[in-house]
Amino acid sequence: MDGVQLVRMVNDISNFFNTEEDKEVAAEGVVGHIKRFWNPRMHKQLIEFSEQSGGEGLSDLSRAAVNKLDRTS
Numbered sequence: 001m002d003g004v005q006l007v008r009m010v011n012d013i014s015n016f017f018n019t020e021e022d023k024e025v026a027a028e029g030v031v032g033h034i035k036r037f038w039n040p041r042m043h044k045q046l047i048e049f050s051e052q053s054g055g056e057g058l059s060d061l062s063r064a065a066v067n068k069l070d071r072t073s
Contacts, residue, residue, distance in 0.1 A: 001042060003049030007057040010034070010046060014061040023061060030065035043069055 013033050020026035034043065050058060050066045058066060 001045060003045065003053065004057065006042060006046045006049060007062070010062045010065065011057070011059050014059050014065065018059075018061055023064065026061055027064040027068055030061065031068045034065070034069065 010030065014026075014030050017026040017029040017033075020029065034046075038046075046066060047069055050063070055063045055066070
């Protein structure tokens with residue numbers, strides 16, 4: 001899966017959690033969803049794309065969530 005597709009997917013997830021007033025809780029919700037439903041290869045690809053592109057295309061909430069993802073998974 002390419003990085004642009006992963007960014008679109010994580011932004012869609014973030015849109016759902018963005019209704020949460022506490023953005024820290026919202027970011028944790030996005031991270032939890034990714035950990036439950038995405039495979040480790042997708043985690044790695046998203047992190048790599050974010051690092052290489054400087055987070056291009058990521059919403060603020062998505063960027064916060066990506067920064068919380070475990071770099072070793």
